[in-house]
Amino acid sequence: MHKTLRLAAVAVPLTLIASGANAEGVLNFANWAEYTSPELLEKFEQETGIKVVLDTYDSSETLLAKLQAGGADYDVAVPGNNFVAGMISEGLIQNVDVKSLPGFENLESRWQSPPWDPTNEYSIPWLWGTTGFTVDTSAYGGDIHTYEVLFNPPPELQGEIGMFNSADEVVKMVHAYLGNDLCTEDPAHFQAAFDVLKAQKQHVKMYQSEGLRERMLSGEVKAHSNWNGSSLKLRSKDAKFAYSYPREGVLTWMDVMVVPTGAKNKENALKFLAFMLQPENVAIQSNFARYSNAVAGSDAFMAEELKTAPEIVAPADRKFIFVPACSEKAIKLQDQVWTRLLK
Numbered sequence: 001m002h003k004t005l006r007l008a009a010v011a012v013p014l015t016l017i018a019s020g021a022n023a024e025g026v027l028n029f030a031n032w033a034e035y036t037s038p039e040l041l042e043k044f045e046q047e048t049g050i051k052v053v054l055d056t057y058d059s060s061e062t063l064l065a066k067l068q069a070g071g072a073d074y075d076v077a078v079p080g081n082n083f084v085a086g087m088i089s090e091g092l093i094q095n096v097d098v099k100s101l102p103g104f105e106n107l108e109s110r111w112q113s114p115p116w117d118p119t120n121e122y123s124i125p126w127l128w129g130t131t132g133f134t135v136d137t138s139a140y141g142g143d144i145h146t147y148e149v150l151f152n153p154p155p156e157l158q159g160e161i162g163m164f165n166s167a168d169e170v171v172k173m174v175h176a177y178l179g180n181d182l183c184t185e186d187p188a189h190f191q192a193a194f195d196v197l198k199a200q201k202q203h204v205k206m207y208q209s210e211g212l213r214e215r216m217l218s219g220e221v222k223a224h225s226n227w228n229g230s231s232l233k234l235r236s237k238d239a240k241f242a243y244s245y246p247r248e249g250v251l252t253w254m255d256v257m258v259v260p261t262g263a264k265n266k267e268n269a270l271k272f273l274a275f276m277l278q279p280e281n282v283a284i285q286s287n288f289a290r291y292s293n294a295v296a297g298s299d300a301f302m303a304e305e306l307k308t309a310p311e312i313v314a315p316a317d318r319k320f321i322f323v324p325a326c327s328e329k330a331i332k333l334q335d336q337v338w339t340r341l342l343k
Helices: 038-047 058-067 080-091 167-178 187-203 213-216 228-237 264-277 281-288 302-307 328-342
Strands: 026-032 051-057 124-136 160-162 203-205 223-227 242-243 250-257 320-322
Touching: 026 264, 038 051, 038 264, 038 281, 051 058, 058 080, 058 328, 080 250, 124 228, 124 264, 160 213, 167 187, 167 223, 167 250, 187 203, 187 250, 187 328, 213 223, 213 228, 223 228, 228 242, 242 320, 250 264, 264 281
Parallel strands: 026 051, 160 203, 160 223, 250 320
Antiparallel strands: 124 223, 124 242, 124 250
């Protein structure tokens, strides 16, 4: 899923202790905001006796900056798949030989040697999904399955748009809209992306990732960049919300669990990773977050709604683009676009 730094303890029905705790019975867990099942963590606590400290962030960029600054004592964190290679090269995450963990064999075969970690040493899948946008169909009843609605909005949506606060997600969406490679290094492609975003900016009320569902439900905006599971949560509140699968290309991602280099409780981290490889456990997380997971056999424990929801069962004729890890040059050009846009 994958933005300004916001790390705060989340209110969940657990015994929480100070962040950064170093104790035999503690797990310091960092995850995206509103993306962790309290029931899941409570079950882990009950089965292991390990208390969980949960901190949140609103993007992989925020997590990366925190790890680079050396100020995080996380035992487990959840970045997007396209951040794993960079974290490995910078020495920010540990080789924990995940293929040797109990339950690794439960992973679906397609996820056992993923391109971002082909030797299965650094990461375990968390959940996967797509990035698109949600539209209030009571405000706009036209065709929503094109990025044109977001980047060149119809009159009904002009001035009513909300966007992620993430260079990585937004600029890549524009690349898909324009038909360019997501990891292009061509400055002309980034200029074209900037031109699209600059023209769109007059119609954008905010660049903010957290609280997007609240903004949609309150009517503050009528369309918002979003993830499929988050959009499903919106529709469960009000049937007027619909998720777009843009015909130009649907960005697809996998969030993964990693053990940062600064982990103080590595053994507890490995216990949590093994816990998440059990079908009945990861299903709790899927049911909460409304995203698919990578563990075979978890379907038996998942809500029936997830098996038929349009946000989860995507149109067969769409082009799905798995978000890759891009070069330093591409990332620098991407960040330059974002800096110019937000001036």
